Amino acid sequence: xxxxxxxxxxxxxxxxxxxxxxxxxxxxxxxxxxxxxxxxxxxxxxxxxxxxxxxxxxxxxxxxxxxxxxxxxxxxxxxxxxxxxxxxxxxxxxxxxxxxxxxxxxxxxxxxxxxxxxxxxxxxxxxxxxxxxxxxxxxxxxxxxxxxxxxxxxxxxxxxxxx
Amino acid sequence: xxxxxxxxxxxxxxxxxxxxxxxxxxxxxxxxxxxxxxxxxxxxxxxxxxxxxxxxxxxxxxxxxxxxxxxxxxxxxxxxxxxxxxxxxxxxxxxxxxxxxxxxxxxxxxxxxxxxxxxxxxxxxxxxxxxxxxxxxxxxxxxxxxxxxxx
Numbered sequence: 001x002x003x004x005x006x007x008x009x010x011x012x013x014x015x016x017x018x019x020x021x022x023x024x025x026x027x028x029x030x031x032x033x034x035x036x037x038x039x040x041x042x043x044x045x046x047x048x049x050x051x052x053x054x055x056x057x058x059x060x061x062x063x064x065x066x067x068x069x070x071x072x073x074x075x076x077x078x079x080x081x082x083x084x085x086x087x088x089x090x091x092x093x094x095x096x097x098x099x100x101x102x103x104x105x106x107x108x109x110x111x112x113x114x115x116x117x118x119x120x121x122x123x124x125x126x127x128x129x130x131x132x133x134x135x136x137x138x139x140x141x142x143x144x145x146x147x148x149x150x151x152x153x154x155x156x157x158x159x160x161x162x163x
Numbered sequence: 164x165x166x167x168x169x170x171x172x173x174x175x176x177x178x179x180x181x182x183x184x185x186x187x188x189x190x191x192x193x194x195x196x197x198x199x200x201x202x203x204x205x206x207x208x209x210x211x212x213x214x215x216x217x218x219x220x221x222x223x224x225x226x227x228x229x230x231x232x233x234x235x236x237x238x239x240x241x242x243x244x245x246x247x248x249x250x251x252x253x254x255x256x257x258x259x260x261x262x263x264x265x266x267x268x269x270x271x272x273x274x275x276x277x278x279x280x281x282x283x284x285x286x287x288x289x290x291x292x293x294x295x296x297x298x299x300x301x302x303x304x305x306x307x308x309x310x311x312x313x314x
Contacts, residue, residue, distance in 0.1 A: 063231070084210070
């Protein structure tokens with residue numbers, strides 16, 4: 001169900017709770033491009049023109065956290081929620097206004113131009129708390145990122161707060 | 164005739180070392196650029212009315228951009244763009260467009276790990292007046308014998 005902003009507070013369904021410990025998302029990236037790496041570098045304050053373009057023959061590597069940007073699905077505007085969020089943030093069956101709660105990254109390898117990454121995201125936990133401003137729901141997922149050779153590149157644990 | 168590259172000067176790392184401070188002021192344009200690269204369509208990062216309707220004074224800095232600033236702090240310090248092994252962050256308070264963010268770090272632990280020495284660093288992102296935006300801890304790979312590039 002999309003289109004719920006959760007203005008009256010977060011909602012957690014039993015179906016969502018039942019998915020704790022299960023895989024909730026799998027996604028395969030498009031081949032990593034120099035263009036996308038340059039966009040990421042520019043967006044994080046770096047110089048995109050320094051990425052690639054030399055004659056060393058060395059593969060172009062992405063910044064350490066680029067793997068996560070590479071695996072963000074491109075979503076049609078018609079499929080976004082009214083607040084612009086993805087309809088599948090965290091897990092289906094949890095709705096509300098969202099804020100970032102925290103990130104945890106483990107980096108095992110580098111991402112290179114031409115790589116294709118596959119992320120498998122597992123729902124770790126749903127914790128409901130009473131905050132000072134009202135009820136809060138903490139949804140934590142962990143994604144494992146492998147490249148086209150099956151090599152584990154990174155793990156990313158992400159907590160989204162629904163309020 | 165091949166030339167042998169000159170070894171980069173190095174200096175040792177100690178517990179208690181402070182990392183060179185990084186200051187960044189992400190603007191609304193920064194947030195737009197990050198929204199494109201990261202495909203972040205959440206309105207609170209670019210739509211002022213939407214941000215205000217949720218009780219915020221301005222659009223919010225994306226948490227994953229804060230992560231990138233922590234990575235920049237660490238890689239600038241070591242001189243190795245791929246030194247970061249782990250990074251764990253907890254978001255404490257929102258940061259808004261045009262606020263200056265101060266990114267700091269301190270070495271809290273060193274480990275040998277055989278031929279792969281590492282440093283664990285406590286991280287903090289703050290804004291005026293003394294508000295903590297995020298706490299973090301990271302582990303970075305050091306050069307052999309626990310050195311970083313000399314700057």
